[in-house]
Amino acid sequence: MAGVELIPREYGYVILTLVLYCFLNVWMAEGVLKARKKYNVHYPTLYASESENKDAKLFNCVQRGHQNSLELMPMFFMLMIMGGIKHPLICSSLGLVYIMGRYLYFTGYATGNPKNRNSRW
Numbered sequence: 001m002a003g004v005e006l007i008p009r010e011y012g013y014v015i016l017t018l019v020l021y022c023f024l025n026v027w028m029a030e031g032v033l034k035a036r037k038k039y040n041v042h043y044p045t046l047y048a049s050e051s052e053n054k055d056a057k058l059f060n061c062v063q064r065g066h067q068n069s070l071e072l073m074p075m076f077f078m079l080m081i082m083g084g085i086k087h088p089l090i091c092s093s094l095g096l097v098y099i100m101g102r103y104l105y106f107t108g109y110a111t112g113n114p115k116n117r118n119s120r121w
Contacts, residue, residue: 007085013092014084018077021099025073028066028106035062035110058112065109065117069102 035041039059041048047063048056076098083091108116 008088010088010092011084014080014088014095017092017095017099018080021073021076021095021102024099024103025066025069028069031106031110032063032066035059061112061114062110064114065106068109069106 036043036059039048039053039055041053041056041059048059050056053059076095080091080095105117108118
């Protein structure tokens with residue numbers, strides 16, 4: 001099998017894109033931690049109850065924005081890894097567009113108004 005390239009040379013761009021998504025995820029997690037302190041929501045509570053916390057909606061928007069990204073992360077990673085084997089540059093480019101969309105989604109959602117999660121584009 002000499003001369004057969006199983007993984008293209010440009011596959012490193014796919015890896016860099018996945019690492020960038022990990023950094024975005026950590027940044028969103030830090031946003032949730034700050035919101036926990038700001039809105040007084042203690043662990044292990046995943047979502048604040050509106051009957052117990054007047055700022056529950058504000059916290060829940062931050063939490064939900066991050067949670068949604070976590071829910072879609074395995075599918076994104078799988079598609080990037082598989083698609084990048086055949087088309088690494090296209091896959092990485094589309095991955096960067098997706099990451100920018102996740103950033104806009106989170107920052108919009110974290111405003112406390114769920115409608116803002118889609119209003120930035």
